[in-house]
Every structure is written in structure tokens, then in C-alpha cells.
Amino acid sequence: MLTHIQECRLLYNQLVCARVQGWKNDQTSLSLYEQQRTLKLMKQQHPEFAQVYSQVLQQVAVRVDLAFKAFFRRVKECHGKAGFPRYKGQNRYDSITYPQFSNGCRLDEKGLRLGKIGCIRIVQHRLLEGVPKTCTVTRTATGKWFATISCDMGDATPKNIPHAHAEGMAKPHHNVSNTDVGLDVGLEKFATLSTGEEIPNPRFFRKEEKALARAQRKWDKVKKDSHKKREKARKVVARVHERIRNKRHNFAHQESRKLVNCFLMIAIEDLPVNRMVHNRCLSKSISDAAWSMFRQCITYKAEEAGGVVEPVDPAYTSQDCSQCGHRLKKTLSDRRHKCPCCGVDMDRDLNAAINILRLGRQSQVAKLPRSPSGV
Numbered sequence: 001m002l003t004h005i006q007e008c009r010l011l012y013n014q015l016v017c018a019r020v021q022g023w024k025n026d027q028t029s030l031s032l033y034e035q036q037r038t039l040k041l042m043k044q045q046h047p048e049f050a051q052v053y054s055q056v057l058q059q060v061a062v063r064v065d066l067a068f069k070a071f072f073r074r075v076k077e078c079h080g081k082a083g084f085p086r087y088k089g090q091n092r093y094d095s096i097t098y099p100q101f102s103n104g105c106r107l108d109e110k111g112l113r114l115g116k117i118g119c120i121r122i123v124q125h126r127l128l129e130g131v132p133k134t135c136t137v138t139r140t141a142t143g144k145w146f147a148t149i150s151c152d153m154g155d156a157t158p159k160n161i162p163h164a165h166a167e168g169m170a171k172p173h174h175n176v177s178n179t180d181v182g183l184d185v186g187l188e189k190f191a192t193l194s195t196g197e198e199i200p201n202p203r204f205f206r207k208e209e210k211a212l213a214r215a216q217r218k219w220d221k222v223k224k225d226s227h228k229k230r231e232k233a234r235k236v237v238a239r240v241h242e243r244i245r246n247k248r249h250n251f252a253h254q255e256s257r258k259l260v261n262c263f264l265m266i267a268i269e270d271l272p273v274n275r276m277v278h279n280r281c282l283s284k285s286i287s288d289a290a291w292s293m294f295r296q297c298i299t300y301k302a303e304e305a306g307g308v309v310e311p312v313d314p315a316y317t318s319q320d321c322s323q324c325g326h327r328l329k330k331t332l333s334d335r336r337h338k339c340p341c342c343g344v345d346m347d348r349d350l351n352a353a354i355n356i357l358r359l360g361r362q363s364q365v366a367k368l369p370r371s372p373s374g375v
Contacts, residue, residue: 001117001120001137001139001145002139003051004051004052004056004096004116004117005093005094005095005096005139006093007048007049007051007052008052008056008057008060008093008096009088009092009093010046010048011042011049011057011060012060012063012064012087012088012093013087013088014042015035015060015061015064016064016067016085016086016087017087018030018035018038019035019064019068031065032061032062032064032065035061035064035065036058036061039054039057039058039061051116052096052116053098053104053114053115053116053117055098055099055100055103055104055115056096056097056098056104056115056116058099059096059097059098059099062099064085067085068085071083071084071085091141094138094139094140094141095136095137095138095139096136096137097134097135097136097137098114098115098134098135098136098137099134100133100134101132101133101134101135101149102132104116105135107124107128107132107149112135112147114135114137120147122147128149128151129151129153130151130152130153130154131151131152132149132150132151133150133151133152134149134150135147135148135149135150136148136150140238140242141235141238141241141242142235142238142239142242143235153304179263179264179265180263180264180265180266180267180357180360180361181193181194181195181259181262181263181265181266181267181357182194182267182268182353182354182355182356182357182358182360183259183266183267183268183269183353183356184269184317184318184349184350184352184353184356185268185269185271185289185291185294186201186349187201187282187285187286187289188201188335189201189349190202190255190289191255191294192347192349192350192352192353193353194350194353194354194356194357196350198349199255201289202247202248202251203285203288204244204247204248204251204288205244205284205287205288206285206288208240208243208244211240212237212240212241212244215233215236215237215240216237218233218236219233219234219236219237248288248290248293249293252290252293252294252297253297255294256294256297256298256301257301259298260298260301260302260305260307261305263307264307264308265307265308265309265310265360265361265364266298266302266307266308266309266310266360267310267311267312267356267357267359267360267361267363268295268298268309268310268311268312268356268360269311269312269314269317269356270311270312270313270314271291271314273286273291273292295309295311308364310360310363310364312356312359312360312363313359314356317352317355317356317359318330318337318348318349318351318352318355320355321337321339321341321342321344321351322337322344322346322351322354322355322358323339323342323344324339324341324342324344326339326340326341326342328340330348334348335347335348336348337350337351
């Protein structure tokens with residue numbers, strides 16, 4: 001398996017080099033299909049490529065094509081540095097993909113059978129559902145191997161919530177519908193719901209920061225000519241990062257599942273996280289909170305369950321009063337919303353969550369089809 005990944009890495013670098021040289025020499029941009037047609041010739045020049053399944057090699061060309069398409073898209077958007085596709089060094093290419101599950105890859109009672117590799121014993125954590133499409137084998141930084149099989153589940157079935165709230169969820173306040181909720185994310189509290197419930201911020205990276213710094217210091221002290229000792233120390237650092245990542249993933253999946261099980265429509269802020277992390281004072285805390293991961297988990301879980309996630313513009317959601325609409329400017333240190341017009345006094349994040357819910361409902365109404373008469 002490791003040999004196949006290394007051969008795919010070398011092929012990736014050669015395909016990137018071919019595109020660069022093609023543009024420098026002839027001002028021609030090679031397409032995906034032109035590079036896939038050259039794979040047969042490359043196998044003759046490098047017999048090691050023939051050890052890898054043919055469709056896996058074709059998928060490497062697909063990755064190169066996607067990398068260049070993303071580069072040209074970033075150039076057109078002109079948002080900072082475009083990031084030209086780079087060559088993959090050692091330990092920088094860690095997965096291979098079988099694009100057709102039934103062709104070169106299958107799963108039976110003995111294990112996972114991969115083309116040109118053989119049968120691999122696996123620990124299958126759940127049965128496959130739907131129609132299997134692709135299989136991706138990935139190696140982690142700590143030396144663990146995972147096989148991810150994507151399946152076509154068909155269309156999502158309409159969601160039916162027999163009760164308003166599952167166990168562990170707060171009862172609604174402020175006359176909020178039982179099937180709709182607004183979500184305001186933050187750093188002091190991970191999220192505040194329009195029902196009044198608060199999700200505390202776990203701060204996984206902050207809790208493991210000392211252990212990570214200790215492991216990195218030991219890694220730096222190892223002499224660079226001692227490859228085995230440095231590799232051993234590197235894995236200790238990788239295990240700390242892996243532990244943080246696993247905790248963060250588990251938290252995002254658990255909390256998103258609770259929300260999707262309780263609500264049909266979830267209104268959430270459409271935050272520009274990529275620009276927000278440029279703040280020197282808050283970048284580490286924002287990255288530790290992993291708002292984008294949480295939103296991604298909610299989105300695909302809601303789609304699978306037949307629910308709806310409605311992103312809304314976060315502008316002025318913390319300043320506008322959720323009762324009368326009066327706009328009151330606040331600083332980050334102002335944690336209470338005290339409206340001078342209607343006299344309402346509530347938590348700043350709860351006020352924002354109710355505003356987000358209102359905007360989400362307005363967006364849903366705007367998307368409803370109109371009758372031919374215009375009524």
C-alpha cells in the first residue's frame with residue numbers, strides 16, 4: 001500500500017511538471033484527457049507505475065486537474081495569494097482513490113479487496129447503505145490506515161419530528177416555533193440557540209496546548225541525523241494533533257446531530273471564517289472553535305434527514321433589538337443587550353440568535369414559489 005502511494009505521488013509531480021513545462025515552452029494548457037492519454041507512455045518509461053491499478057493512476061490526473069482549476073478560480077476572484085499547485089514531497093501525499101467501487105475494489109466477508117494490492121483485513125464500523133461508488137484509502141500522520149467508501153443514498157426523505165425537543169435540549173422561549181431555531185456562534189460560548197439554550201465552548205486546542213508544546217520541544221531536541229528517533233518524536237506530536245482533531249470532530253458531530261434531530265429549519269450565520277482568522281488576537285480561538293466544520297456537519301446531516309439549513313447575513317444581528325428592531329451599537333465587551341426603546345434586557349448572543357431565526361424565516365418565505373396571479 002505504501003509503495004502505491006509513493007508511485008502516485010511521483011506521478012502527481014510529473015503531471016504537474018508537464019503542465020508547467022507545456023505552458024513555458026508552447027503556451028499550451030494541457031487538459032485532463034490529454035494527460036490521461038499519456039499514462040500509457042509513462043508506464044513504458046517508468047515500469048513501476050504498472051504496479052498501480054490503472055483507474056487509480058487516472059484519478060491522480062483528476063486531482064492535478066482539480067488543483068489547477070482551483071488555482072485559476074482563485075486568480076479570477078483575486079482574494080490574496082492564488083496558491084499555485086505545488087509538488088508533493090515525502091509524507092505529503094497520503095491517499096489513493098478507486099473511482100469505481102465494483103471495478104477494482106469490492107468488500108466481502110474476508111475483507112476489502114483492492115486491485116493490484118490484494119485482500120486487506122479491516123474493522124468495519126458499520127454496514128454500507130445505498131449504492132457504493134468510490135473507495136479512498138488514506139494514511140494518517142500517525143501511521144493509521146482508513147478506507148472511506150462513499151455511497152449513493154438517493155433522495156432525502158421528508159423529515160417528520162414527532163416531538164419538539166429531544167432529551168438534553170431546552171424548551172423554547174420567546175414564542176419560538178418548535179421546528180425552527182436560530183443559531184449564533186461565538187468564542188465565549190460556542191453557540192447560543194434562539195430557544196435560550198447555550199452550548200459551551202470546549203476549547204480542545206487550548207486544553208492540549210501545553211502537551212503539544214512539550215512534545216514539540218522534545219522533537220526539536222532530537223538530532224537531525226537520527227532518523228528513527230526523530231520519526232518517533234514526530235509521531236508523538238502527530239498523536240497530540242490527532243487527539244485534538246478527534247475530540248473536535250466528535251463534538252461537532254454530536255452537537256449537530258442533536259440539532260438536526262430536533263428542528264426542521266436551522267438558521268445559521270454565513271460567517272467569512274477565512275477572513276476572520278486573519279485577526280491576530282482571535283485567530284487561534286476561531287480556528288479552535290471550528291465553526292466551518294460544525295456548519296458542514298449540520299448541513300449534510302440536515303440534507304440527509306430532509307431538513308433545511310438556511311445561512312443568513314450576520315450583519316447587525318447583534319446590534320438590532322429582537323423585539324422592536326432598534327439598532328444599538330455595541331463593542332465585544334458588551335455582553336448584555338439593553339434596548340433603550342422597548343426596555344428589553346437579555347443576553348447579547350440570545351438576541352442575535354432570535355434575529356438570525358427571523359432572517360432565516362424571511363429567506364425561506366422569499367424562496368416560496370409565487371402563484372401565476374402574483375398573489
